[in-house]
Amino acid sequence: MSHRHHILATLAVAALLGACGAKEDLKPPANQPAPVVPIGADRAPTTQELTTPDAQARPARSDELLKRSEQREPDDFDLPPPG
16 A cells, blocks of 8 residues: 555656746846857847747648549659568
């Protein structure tokens, strides 16, 4: 029974630690230089720009269903395994 209580206590502590994150905006550390402006940019990116993923990081999902079957075109690189 003590082993079971140990596991439950560990899970409870892990859940509490996971829920104690800060919920405020990101700010640069005090007395630190500002981030370097990227090459070719006119200004340094804002916090919102740095934390928003671009289209390649989060591609759009296509939910279009296949309405009819189509014959696949031949693929020159679709080769059988060697041997």
